[in-house]
Amino acid sequence: MQASLEQYIRDRIGADDAQLGEVMSHFSPLKTRRNQLLVREGDICRYCYFVVKGCVQVFVYDRNGDESTRDIVVENNWVSELFSFGNQVSARENIRVVEPGQLMAIGYDSFQKMVQTVPPFEQIYRQIVEQSYVNSVFRLNTFVSMDALERMQWLSEYQPKLLARLSSRLVASYLGISPETYSRLKARL
């Protein structure tokens, strides 16, 4: 259940059992339904989530009201609208469950307390942000320097597992193209 979060933390910090217990006590398990909305644009994001099992989508709406997917998060990763969560202001993105599964949620106050009082947790937080940043830099470079077909190839080379488990519609949205274009490019590989 929560074992994978414990393992995640253990893998990253010298495991002090007391501290680990203290940290874990601030997380609540959360079973997710398909399509469950975790964060809605305009609301304040009150939790940071660790994905134990399942898959989650971070997206915005374009001018036509269609979804554009900024990120997709799978097992053993963190997801939140970090700007909204960190400053407790309105979120500019939506977060929704793609595959039902299991999350561990930590609220804002608990999170701040852990960052400030448990140094290893602060380090983990820094690693999360670093990792997220590095990922988004890679992704940005695909957008500034590649066309749709090249982005598809990039995805199938570097994230083949992701590609295999998501619907075509969602992959298209992640690539920033229409489902029809995605379908046609796929036929052209």
Next chain:
Amino acid sequence: MQASLEQYIRDRIGADDAQLGEVMSHFSPLKTRRNQLLVREGDICRYCYFVVKGCVQVFVYDRNGDESTRDIVVENNWVSELFSFGNQVSARENIRVVEPGQLMAIGYDSFQKMVQTVPPFEQIYRQIVEQSYVNSVFRLNTFVSMDALERMQWLSEYQPKLLARLSSRLVASYLGISPETYSRLKARL
């Protein structure tokens, strides 16, 4: 000269003069020439830079060998190839001076030492990464959800100063479009 870096640090941490002096002693001023290459793809990025004056471009090459600009950094901001700098591995991006000016550079060893031994510096580093991440999230959302014209409008709304000081060619590269397309869209506003 280095006053703006001192001010930057003072603004963000309770200023302890001894610590501030210690931190500042690890930075070297660097006068930059136009087009000077700070980091080349494949090299290891050995410094993190604070921009005192001037403007710097972070870019990759596309399949045609044309530059695609991932980021543009101006005064009072930090720039580095963070993945390369943090792990001392090959850089995947290039960094080049757009406008000549003044930088403050800190090397890898100094940086690590500061992060580990000067808690306020560690906090500043976290803020840098957080800020960079939030910026790249906004930018990613413009790519997944907007066409070229909408991205132009977004830029002129949220970064009008940047738009005013850069060449058209560079702005086009930052928007991920050709100079010709940029020129035409501009005429259509």
Next chain:
DNA sequence: TGAAAACCTTGACAATTGTCAATGGTCAGC
């Protein structure tokens, strides 16, 4: 200052991508 290089714009055309519509298939939830 003068020559060379780079830049900006525009035209003509090609390639890419989006939109709308129709079809058949698949899947979630009752």
Next chain:
DNA sequence: GCTGACCATTGACAATTGTCAAGGTTTTCA
């Protein structure tokens, strides 16, 4: 298991964006 909603694909066409070429301008730097 049924059923209605959603999904994937394809065609036809429109809109967007890229490429190549040319011209006039500005900028660089020796």
